[in-house]
Amino acid sequence: MTATKSFVIRRTFLIPLGLLLGLTVALMGVCLVQGQPTAKVVILGFIAVPVLALFVESVCRRTVIGREAITVNKCLRRKTLVFADVTEVETVRVRKRVFLTLCAGDDFLILSNAYAGFPALVEALLGRVAPEAVSEETRKMAVAPPTKSTDVISCWLGVALLAFILYIQLGGSF
Secondary structure, X not given: OOOOEEEEEOHHHHHHHHHHHHXXXXXXXXXXXXXXXXXXXXXXXXXXXXXXXXXXXXXXXXXXXOOOEEEEEEOOEEEEEEHHHOOEEEEXXXXXXEEEEEEEOOEEEEEEOXXXXXXXHHHHHHOOOOHHHEOHHHHHHHHOOOOOOXXXXXXXXXXHHHHHHHHHHOOOOO
């Protein structure tokens, strides 16, 4: 058994999310330069703030599964659970979206299948917690952990839409 395994959010999601953020900021800049109505810039700002927060949080997120504990690093915070303290590993499944909940007394962690290598994450995790802590539903899910791609498709559609709007805003020609 290897000492540690590290998992990050899928790059196939981070790339279009970064492009979406960049295009939103570019469109805000174009609107400001062109003297567009303030409401347009404000609306783009309301779009950019949560996209920025999601991007930063996703880029910073890293889960490290060690021999004795699991550590989830998020932007400006870290949470660790010792495997010996884990009393329950539950699964919540909503279509192709899966959330694993690890409980250790009052502490808990929630992991989703947004991670690259999610099947390997599940395998490493279940290999380190006490077998009696793992729910039957989690065991069934672990046989073939689902991967999720609809968030990536939605993000690319947003990129295409913003690129088209930016193209129109620039006069439809280069």
